[in-house]
Amino acid sequence: MTHYEYKVVPAPKRGERVRGVKASEDRFAIALCSVMNAQAAEGWEYQRTETLPSEEREGLMGKATVFQNMMVFRKIKAVVAAPVAPPPAQLEDKRRSVEGVDATSAEQSHADTTVSKAPPAQPEPIATPADEGAMDPKKP
Numbered sequence: 221m222t223h224y225e226y227k228v229v230p231a232p233k234r235g236e237r238v239r240g241v242k243a244s245e246d247r248f249a250i251a252l253c254s255v256m257n258a259q260a261a262e263g264w265e266y267q268r269t270e271t272l273p274s275e276e277r278e279g280l281m282g283k284a285t286v287f288q289n290m291m292v293f294r295k296i297k298a299v300v301a302a303p304v305a306p307p308p309a310q311l312e313d314k315r316r317s318v319e320g321v322d323a324t325s326a327e328q329s330h331a332d333t334t335v336s337k338a339p340p341a342q343p344e345p346i347a348t349p350a351d352e353g354a355m356d357p358k359k360p
Contacts, residue, residue, distance in 0.1 A: 224294045227264055229255065231289035255291065264293035 232255060235247025256266050269291050278284040 223297045225297050226267075227259070227293045227295075228290050229259070229293070231255070231269055231291050233289075259291075259293045263295045265295060267292040267294055 232248070232251035234251065235244055235249075236251045236254060237247065238250055241247055241250065259266065269289055271287050271289050273285050274288050275283050276286050
């Protein structure tokens with residue numbers, strides 16, 4: 221996902237005086253162009269111009285709403301890529317080796333050998349109260 225950084229600057233209120241340009245619209249267009257070109261030289265991309273309300277003081281106690289023209293620019297933030305893990309073949313085996321044999325060869329030799337297991341030992345029978353009477357030396 222692309223992340224952007226935004227910059228808002230006030231739009232020019234008056235046109236720039238340029239030799240040979242007499243119309244006020246042309247002077248204003250030149251002022252806009254100079255702001256846009258200055259921002260573009262710094263890597264900012266022009267998005268739009270917004271007219272936003274701003275509350276300002278009027279007199280000692282009064283407030284008035286004034287509308288401001290603001291130019292919005294953006295540029296892509298520098299994205300820091302997450303480090304990529306190397307493929308499993310390049311991972312180093314950090315387990316300890318036993319008696320000079322590394323862990324990988326020990327696993328392979330263990331996997332190659334078959335181990336015969338003895339059947340589980342039979343549990344001892346549980347004595348019941350009837351069996352206890354038969355074992356009681358007082359009874360004939």
